[in-house]
Structure formats: C-alpha cells, structure tokens
Amino acid sequence: MFAQLTQFESPPVDFFSLTPLFILVGGAVVIMLVTSLSPRPIPGWFSTAVSVAASAGAAVVAMVLWNDVRESGPYSTVSDAIGIDGFSLFFTVLVSLGVIATALVGDAYVRREHIAAPEFHALLLTAATGAIVMASANDLVVMFIGLESLSIGLYILAAMQFRRPHGREAAMKYFVLGAFSSAFLLYGIALVYGTTGSTSLIVIRERTSSLGAMVSPSELLIVGIALLLVGFAFKVAAAPFHFWAPDVYEGSGSPVSGFMASVAKAAAFAGLLRVVVVALGANEGDWAVPLAVLSAISIIVGAVMAITQNDVKRMLAFSSVGHAGYILVGVQAATAEGMSSALFYLFAYTFMVIGSFAVVSVIGWDNGHPIERYEGLAKRRPWLAGAFTVFLLAQAGVPMTAGFVAKFLVIKSAVAEEIYWLAILAMVASVITAFMYLRIVMAMWARDADVDDAPRLAVAPATAFVVAAAVAITLVYGIIPDSLIEFTRDAVPALVAGN
Amino acid sequence: MIDLIVFLVAAAICLVGAVGVVVARNPVHSALMLVMTLFGIAVHFVAQEAHFLAAVQVIVYAGAIVVMFLFVIMLLGVDVHTKLDLGGLKGQRVAAAAFGVVGLGVLVFLMTRVEDGITSQPAGTPIDPNTPDINQLAHSLFDQYVFAFELTSVLLIIAVIGAVILSRKPRPELEESQGGES
Secondary structure, three states: OOOOOOOOOOOOOOHHHHHHHHHHHHHHHHHHHHHHHOOOOOOHHHHHHHHHHHHHHHHHHHHHHHHHHHHHOOEEEOOOOEEEOHHHHHHHHHHHHHHHHHHHHHHHHHHHHOOOHHHHHHHHHHHHHHHHHHHHEOEHHHHHHHHHHHHHHHHHHHHOOOOOHHHHHHHHHHHHHHHHHHHHHHHHHHHHHHHHOOOEHHHHHHHHHHHHHHOOOHHHHHHHHHHHHHHHHHHHOOOOOOOHHHHHHHHOOHHHHHHHHHHHHHHHHHHHHHHHHHHOHHHHHHHHHHHHHHHHHHHHHHHHHHHOOOEHHHHHHHHHHHHHHHHHHHHHHOOHHHHHHHHHHHHHHHHHHHHHHHHHHHHOOOOOOEHHHHOOHHHHOHHHHHHHHHHHHHHHOOOOOHHHHHHHHHHHHHHHOOOHHHHHHHHHHHHHHHHHHHHHHHHHHOOOOOOOOOOOOOOOHHHHHHHHHHHHHHHHHHHOOHHHHHHHHHOOOOOOOOO | OHHHHHHHHHHHHHHHHHHHHHHOOOHHHHHHHHHHHHHHHHHHHHHOOOHHHHHHHHHHHHHHHHHHHHHHHHHHOOOOOOOOOOOOOOOHHHHHHHHHHHHHHHHHHHHHHOOOOOOOOOOOOOOOOOOOHHHHHHHHHHHHOHHHHHHHHHHHHHHHHHHHHHHOOOOHHHHHHOOOOO
C-alpha cells in the first residue's frame, strides 16, 4: 500500500534573470557573515561599500536584461512566478538607485546615531529585494511575500532609532498599522483567488477578461478588489489611509524616511499597477472611480495638512501623501500614457525626496525638525540650502525641474481621459502646496538669523555626492525629459507565460 | 449535514479562542487561547480531507510555536495581569463596533451570493482522490509556488536580523570600532 512514486520535474529556472535578486540578497549575507566572523572589528564603511556595490551590480544586470527584453520580448520564469518585462526592470533600476543613495546618506547617519552599520545595510538590501519582487511578481503569493520582506525590513529600520523619544512610537505605529494593512491585502488576495480560482496574475487576467462581469459571484470579486485597493493605499500612504505617515516619517531616521517615501512607495505603486491595473484591467469599472476619489482626497489632505505643520519632516510627510495622490492621477487614467506618467513621477520623486531627506539628515536634531532650525541656512551652508531649494521647488512643480514634467504628464493623462475635475483639482492643489515649500525656502534664504552660535554642520562627502547627484537628475530630467519619458514608455508590464 | 455540524463546532472553537486571545488579562491565558484557535483550524483542515496539513497545524503551531510563546512569556516574567487600557480615542469602541457590524453585514451578504460554492470543487472532497495529499502538497510547493517558498528564506533572514537588533542592548565598544564621532 505504498503511495505510487511519481516522477517530479522541477520547473525550469532562468537564473540570469533572477541575478539582481541574488546579488542583493548575497550582498546582505556577505555583510552579515564578514562582520560577524571577522576576528577584528570591521570598519563601518565596509557595509556601505558592499551595499553600494551590490545595488550597482543589480542595476547593471537589470540594464543588460533590459536590452534582452527589448530585443526578444518579455518572459516569465520559475513556473511563471516572476515576470521579466520592461516594468519589472524599470523598478529594479529605480530601487537599486534608491538603495545606493540611501546607503551613502546612511553612512554618516549610522555613525552619528551609533546604529549598527552591518544590520542597517543588510536590511536595506533585503528590503530592496522585497521591493523588486513586488514589481516583478506574476503571482499574488509571491507579491505578498515580497511586500512582507519590504515591510518587515522597514519596521526594523524604523525601530533602529529607539533611543530617540519619537523613534519607538514611530516603529510601533508603523508595525501595527502596517500589519493591519497587510491583513486587508491578504483578505483581498483570498477573495480574488476564490472568484478566479488562481493566484497567478496571468490566469487572473485571462479569466477576468474572458468572463468579464460573468465571474461568479461578481460581488465577491468587487469586494476583493476593494480590499486590495485599501491594502495598497495604506502602503503608498494615500489618504484616508495615511495616518501612519507623518508620525513614522518624523520618528524614523531621515535616511530611513527617505527610503520609505521613495523605494517603499514605488514598490507599493508597482504592486498596485501590476495587480489592479493590469491583471484586473477588465474590471476597470470597479476600481477606476475609487482610485480617482483616493487620489483627490490625498491631494487635498496633502496640501491642506502640510501648510499647517511646523516640523519640516512632517511637512515632507504630508507632501508625500499629496505626491501619492498625484501619482494616482496617472494610475486611475488606466491608459498606457497614464501608466508611463506615473512611472516618470515615481522616478523623479524618488530623487527629490531622497535628496530632501539627505539634507534633513545633515541638519539632524534629536527632538523634531522645527522650521526655525532652517533659518539662515543659506548663510551657513549656501550650497546645501541651494540644493534643498531645488528639491523643494521641484516638489512644488516649478518649471525646469523634473517635478514640473512629472505633474504635467499625470495631469495630461487625466485630461486625455476627460477626467477634468481631477485635473483641475490637482492644478489648484499644487498652487496651495507651493506655499508650504516656499515657506521653508523663505526661512532658509530671507530671514536674518543669528547664525554665529549655530552648531557647525558637517556634510560627509558621501552625503554631498548624493545631494549633488539628486540635484543633477532633478534638473537634467526637468530640462530634457525625453530620454526618461521614452524609458517609462517601454516599461510596460506584460503578463506573459513561459520562457 | 454532518459536514455542517463539524464546520459550526470548529468555527465556534476558532472564534471563542480568537476572542479569548484578545480579552484574556493574563498573557499565558492568551497563548493557551491561541492553541484553541489553531486546533479549530486543524479540524477545518480535516473536514476538507487535508489530513497532512491538519497534522502539521497541530504539531508545528500548537506544539512548537505556542510552546515557544509560553517559554518566552514565562522567562521574561510578564505572566502577570497587564493593564492595557490606555484610554484610546473618544468613541473608539462605538466606531469599532459599527465597523465590525458593517463588515459582518458585507460578509453575510457575500455568503448569500455564493450559490454553488466559489469553485467547482465541492467542499469536503479531496482535489484528487488518487494521489496522497502529501504528494499534492509537494507538487504545488515545489512547482507552482517554488519561488514563493524560496523567497520565504529571505523573509526569515530579515526576521533573524530584526530579532537580533531589537533584543540587543546598546554596546559602547561597537560604537568606538566604527570610528564614532561626537
């Protein structure tokens, strides 16, 4: 009565297309092993170097794969669990660049705050792996595990600054609300699986597009989509699911806040685009209007709440909520143009926000970041103040910066779909938020502050490099955005089966 | 009919356990209530003919993981009545109850809409009666979900790093070795 032994064939794996993930996880393992096994203390820069090298390697391999995909088309591997297409490679590059910037800014930060450097960098790399998996997943289970890898890494990164009074509160809030939102997402995944009979995004798209509203019972699928939207809205910090963002951004270390606002937000948007917009594209009628409403609420909340704040980090947090709203303007248009405008926005915003938080990190302070601390910064550190001004103006959407092109593209995609109310709202709100950004700029440049007794600000070379590079990217793509627009047009998700 | 009775009894066990985890004042009682919920879920697995999963559920969750919880609770000495009433927001309980009722309403409505099961597979029958469920589990774990399975190891690395960081006391000598500046 022995069970019949069946021949098992393992699924084919294209290892080269998984190389970016291997490099990132490998980097994290190398950091942890070398620093814990070495008989002598390893200097802090070692972890930074490995972290930067691994992310750079991942980005380079992704560019090679990008060429392959352009020549021979997108494909899936490991039982269609991971899709290699323009979309996933775009996010691989974006996330890798985000990790490089965060690791370089974090180098001085971990030294100043006495945080264990190996763990900090290892968590950055593993969280980035989760982010890339989210952008490449062709299966809801894989997507969820990627999301958890990213989120749990971020909970710990937020908790690393537990000596500061706000640090513990931030970590606890982020953990509880993050776990809560993951539960929403998981319930949504369960209901979508229940109605479509598969967790594979490829199969889900086939079945929903062939059956349309005939999926039985369609209410179950609608509730599933609604729960997925709630889960993703939490992760991208879109209002009214943004309540964690200000406290968490304020309480976490500035480089970590920058990482959350850039890489984590980009990964959550990648998941939203891949699952809801592409795989469930046939059900556009069910999610387009809710997304437009989420977008409008985020833009309004981001604008109104940001101008009432006095803490620069909280201002940036609320502005990040607003930016999520602007990106959703492109997402809800549900067109190829809307998607590429959202990708452009994410790319541009990543460098603006990492740069902003790098400057905030240099200013560094134990108990909050009151705007008064930025008074007279232009006298003390003119270059730093100049760079921060560029980032703030770019976020406000001033022409000649990438922020302007990004806002222009998302609003254009909404107009093309004749959703005029949202386009008008977005334009009006961007004028309101400009007031908040200009308040910080005015504080830096115009006021006569007593700068003689202010503490001297040390700018580490690595941080200075990141700030300079972010300024360059923001300005270059603001003046000649064509190459990036072309890049985002090719970065379309393709849910195809097989190699 | 017998299926329905088994389902209702197991569901009741799960729910009582879940509520007990939250309302118990003593952390040890909470952990034991969790065992009850996990047992209820194991019964559901048996009712779905997934005997292997039911055994794993009891051995791993109820056996290993909750025992670990109990060890930690007792070693840390937090097995006393903890007062968790932190005040909270005004009207928090009313709002929570309202959301709960609305959520239950949505679920009940969805259940009435599901006429002949969500999938074509009738409840309580094995997917493939000729293959043992261990083989079926192995096939889905190492074929369709092999990437998710391997990716879980990354998640475990993160969890280990996190546990080390959060449980470690600040070490002044570490800061010196990193060339800490004031």
